[in-house]
Amino acid sequence: MTAIEEATPIQHVSPRRRLTDLVVRVLVYLAFAIAVVPLVAVLWMVISNGLARFDIEFLTHSMRNIGARDAGGGAYHAILGTLEQVALSSLISVPIGLLTAIYLVEYGRGTRLARSISFFVDVMTGVPSVVAGLFILAFWILALGMPFSGFAGALALSILMMPTVVRAAEEMLRLVPADLREAAYALGVPKWRTILKVVLPTALTGIVTGVMLAIARVAGETAPLLLTVFFTDSINEDPFNGPQMGLPLYVFDQAARPTDTAIDRAWAGALTLILIVMLLNLAARLIAWWRSPARSR
Amino acid sequence: MSKQITVSGLDAYYGSHKAIEDVSMTIEPRSVTAFIGPSGCGKSTFLRTLNRMHEVIPGARVEGKVLLDGVDLYGSGVEPVSVRRSIGMVFQRPNPFPTMSIYENVAAGLRLNRRMPRSQTDEVVEESLRGANLWNEVKDRLNKPGAGLSGGQQQRLCIARAIAVKPQVLLMDEPCSALDPISTLAIEDLITKLKQEYTIVIVTHNMQQAARISDRTAFFNLAAQGQPGKVIEMDVTTRMFTSPSEKATEDYITGRFG
Numbered sequence: 145m146t147a148i149e150e151a152t153p154i155q156h157v158s159p160r161r162r163l164t165d166l167v168v169r170v171l172v173y174l175a176f177a178i179a180v181v182p183l184v185a186v187l188w189m190v191i192s193n194g195l196a197r198f199d200i201e202f203l204t205h206s207m208r209n210i211g212a213r214d215a216g217g218g219a220y221h222a223i224l225g226t227l228e229q230v231a232l233s234s235l236i237s238v239p240i241g242l243l244t245a246i247y248l249v250e251y252g253r254g255t256r257l258a259r260s261i262s263f264f265v266d267v268m269t270g271v272p273s274v275v276a277g278l279f280i281l282a283f284w285i286l287a288l289g290m291p292f293s294g295f296a297g298a299l300a301l302s303i304l305m306m307p308t309v310v311r312a313a314e315e316m317l318r319l320v321p322a323d324l325r326e327a328a329y330a331l332g333v334p335k336w337r338t339i340l341k342v343v344l345p346t347a348l349t350g351i352v353t354g355v356m357l358a359i360a361r362v363a364g365e366t367a368p369l370l371l372t373v374f375f376t377d378s379i380n381e382d383p384f385n386g387p388q389m390g391l392p393l394y395v396f397d398q399a400a401r402p403t404d405t406a407i408d409r410a411w412a413g414a415l416t417l418i419l420i421v422m423l424l425n426l427a428a429r430l431i432a433w434w435r436s437p438a439r440s441r
Numbered sequence: 442m443s444k445q446i447t448v449s450g451l452d453a454y455y456g457s458h459k460a461i462e463d464v465s466m467t468i469e470p471r472s473v474t475a476f477i478g479p480s481g482c483g484k485s486t487f488l489r490t491l492n493r494m495h496e497v498i499p500g501a502r503v504e505g506k507v508l509l510d511g512v513d514l515y516g517s518g519v520e521p522v523s524v525r526r527s528i529g530m531v532f533q534r535p536n537p538f539p540t541m542s543i544y545e546n547v548a549a550g551l552r553l554n555r556r557m558p559r560s561q562t563d564e565v566v567e568e569s570l571r572g573a574n575l576w577n578e579v580k581d582r583l584n585k586p587g588a589g590l591s592g593g594q595q596q597r598l599c600i601a602r603a604i605a606v607k608p609q610v611l612l613m614d615e616p617c618s619a620l621d622p623i624s625t626l627a628i629e630d631l632i633t634k635l636k637q638e639y640t641i642v643i644v645t646h647n648m649q650q651a652a653r654i655s656d657r658t659a660f661f662n663l664a665a666q667g668q669p670g671k672v673i674e675m676d677v678t679t680r681m682f683t684s685p686s687e688k689a690t691e692d693y694i695t696g697r698f699g
């Protein structure tokens with residue numbers, strides 16, 4: 145009884161709690177600022193340095209016949225290469241990753257096969273990117289005798305992309321309430337159609353976001369490309385034959401050259417890469433928004 | 442449309458745990474049959490064995506017979522999917538498909554199973570929504586998401602979705618337990634109307650509700666925690682509520698336990 149009587153009067157916040165509140169508040173803002181500084185710094189550096197050469201010529205020309213000290217030249221061959229390599233690796237790893245996730249969540253729950261797949265996906269997540277490149281170099285190019293090509297690079301990238309896609313899709317599929325599956329079964333909808341028409345659409349937004357993150361991750365990979373795509377200064381539109389270029393390779397190559405014009409090209413290449421990833425993200429947002437049920441509300 | 446269900450010697454398991462034992466009963470067509478009993482005695486489990494939804498849970502299995510107008514639902518060669526098309530189900534919590542509009546929700550059972558011309562789908566959607574007493578409330582916003590409706594409306598939407606596939610039996614697992622009294626009344630009215638056409642089985646925790654809407658009532662109970670649930674008594678509702686023949690039934694109905 146006395147405890148209740150003591151607690152009843154409405155009190156002002158004590159100075160001690162005010163102080164604690166202030167300290168924690170400052171700490172949280174500080175942590176946020178520290179986290180944001182590198183992001184802003186990177187963006188600022190890339191934009192301010194990259195704009196110097198970010199022009200029409202840069203976007204439409206390759207480095208063919210550009211001498212070591214010449215100005216001009218561009219990254220068209222590298223942009224084309226990156227787009228083709230990333231598109232190919234997505235074509236390989238998104239279907240496989242998505243189907244794996246569907247198996248893990250919808251069919252394989254608790255089975256030994258599912259557990260071992262899960263284990264190997266975890267192992268794959270930890271594979272360093274250079275090892276993925278080495279593997280394709282040893283297996284695809286040296287053992288099977290295939291040429292250096294954009295496709296070989298895409299294979300290496302898809303090794304890196306697949307586990308990310310599996311994990312992201314798996315997470316999203318698990319978030320779909322069992323209620324919805326049961327509601328569909330109770331209408332006499334077969335399991336595979338339930339997955340296709342109810343489970344996947346419900347998880348779509350999250351899966352698209354996950355796939356975009358995976359793409360963003362591999363788009364900037366340099367090491368595996370170095371070993372599989374090789375280098376070229378010319379435009380190679382065929383991703384299945386002959387050395388290609390990629391934006392990360394381009395940046396790597398230009399930044400290593402001693403002239404200021406090359407350094408400027410490297411910055412412009414980095415800016416292009418960031419813009420491509422941002423555009424992809426924007427596209428993903430649009431897809432998510434377009435499919436979202438809240439749109440018509 | 443409406444069919445009789447005859448259950449004999451039915452046991453249901455979750456893995457090695459026997460949840461219900463030796464249930465036998467007849468469920469009459471064009472009537473409402475209510476299941477009452479304390480929590481955990483296997484009412485939901487039994488209800489889900491009637492349209493083969495029980496086996497959806499990993500490790501769950503059923504022994505015994507369920508006859509729908511003489512056809513054994515657990516006979517060899519019977520497709521669970523087709524069983525569920527003729528025996529619809531409404532769940533405790535309203536569960537409209539979140540990615541679909543009101544219209545698409547009602548049409549889901551039709552569209553997910555086969556192609557159907559738009560005009561015919563329109564017709565079925567309107568008919569089902571009218572059947573579920575929801576048409577007047579939603580006819581101007583059929584293209585809005587089903588999740589935007591109130592709880593009671595969502596539950597009627599789920600009923601409309603279930604009757605759109607024209608089942609012969611409708612199973613309802615505590616359909617009003619998440620709803621306010623007004624919505625509950627709306628659903629009860631609806632059930633009374635639907636029994637003209639369907640065989641209805643409803644699980645309820647609400648004695649008054651069972652008394653108001655059901656024709657026959659089955660009382661489920663279990664001997665002790667961990668023991669399988671059993672049907673203690675089944676009778677015409679009025680008789681069950683006025684002069685039950687078992688002591689346990691009387692205790693439960695008068696609120697002495699459970």
Ligand SMILES: Nc1ncnc2c1ncn2[C@@H]1O[C@H](COP(=O)(O)OP(=O)(O)O)[C@@H](O)[C@H]1O
Nearest residue numbers: 455460478479480481482483484485486487498
């Ligand atoms: N998914 C499940 N897995 C394992 N056991 C379950 C599951 N669902 C219910 N049970 C068990 O089956 C018994 C009956 O449960 P249920 O049919 O839900 O009872 P009621 O609907 O009468 O409250 C309970 O002992 C419960 O613990």
Ligand SMILES: [Mg+2]
Nearest residue numbers: 484485486614
């Ligand atoms: Mg229950």
